[in-house]
Amino acid sequence: MKTRIEEYSVGQLARLAGVSVRTLHHYDDIGLLKPAHVGANGYRLYGRIEMLRLQEIMFYRDVGLSLDEVGRLLDGPADAVERLIRHRDRLQEDSLRTARIIDTLNATIAHLKGERDLALNDLYTPFSDDRQAEYEEWLTNEYGPDMAASIATSKAAVEQLPDGMAGAMNRLKNIEIRLVAAYEAGLAPEADDNHPMLEQHRALMTDMWGRDCTADGFAGLADMYTSHPDFVARYERLSPKFSGWLPAAMRAHAVRLRGQG
Incomplete structure (x- = not known):
């Protein structure tokens, strides 16, 4: 007994996937999604492989990739499993970041409505080891492998500070309290009164970076x-x-420093 191979016409596939027939025709024209074969009647016919490829295309389009970017990704060296695992992991990371932002927004909204006080001191508590590792990985991915060496130098520098990270966070708190006050008083980012506070911020970074x-x-x-x-x-x-x-304000201070140089 022969196993029946399910095939779908372009109209059937369009209905199943929730896209237009015109979209599938366009994907065929640009080589992004070719049908399995074309029947004697001229109809495009799609099988399981093409359905899975269309699903991937829709995943990547949903996060804003262009058709050219999707094509390069699908035709690259990674197989479908590798691609989907990476995509899933990125979405999970984005979801966690979004959840943290929503929590912060909810706290801020509640504070502005007078329903609760923000525990601002929590902002100056040193990161947990897991959170620190997460930021270090993001920095290295964002700014390149040289960042790993800079992070190691910074860790050593912080350990040499009189009160370690806790002391650095206390200095940062005192600086930021005054910067927030300047902002809430209506000072422009480039205002002269901001520069002494910003210079203290930069000095703190020098101490924490070890350079x-x-x-x-x-x-x-x-x-x-x-x-x-x-x-x-x-x-x-x-x-x-x-x-x-x-x-x-920080960029304005950087411009001022370059002018002094």
């Missing part, structure tokens, strides 16, 4: 504060929209 925090390094730190959702959420807890003001 000079240059103007470029300080501007790079500002970029980092805007590129990771955890940092954005952290500064939103200090004050709504402070996550945009602080990096702008």
Whole structure:
């Protein structure tokens, strides 16, 4: 007895996947999803392999990849299992970050509605080992392998500080309290009054990094504060929209330092 091989016409596949026939025709035209074969009547016919490929295409399109990017990914060296595992892991990481941001937003909303006080001191508690490892991995992936050496240097430098990480966090708290006050008083990011506080922030980074925090390094730190959702959420807890003001102030201070050089 022969095993029946299920095949679907372009219209059937479109209905099953929730896409248009025109979309499938376009995918065929650009070589992204070719049918298994074309019947004698000229109908495109799709089998299991094509259905799974379409599912992958839809996964990647859902996160904003272009058709060219999807094509390069599908035709790259990794097999489907590797690709899907990586995609799943990225989505899980994004989901965890999103959940943390939602928790922070809920706390901020409750605070603004007078329903609860924010435990701002929690922001200055040194990270757990797991969270620290997570950030170190993100930094290395984001800024390249040289970052791993910089992280090791920074860890050694922090250990040499009089009160270690706890002391550094206390210094950061005192600086940020005054920066938030300046922001909430309506000072522009580039205001002259901000620069002494920002210079203290830069000096703290020099101590924590174990090397000079240059103007470029300080501007790079500002970029980092805007590129990771955890940092954005952290500064939103200090004050709504402070996550945009602080990096702008840091970049303005970096410009001032370059002008002094």
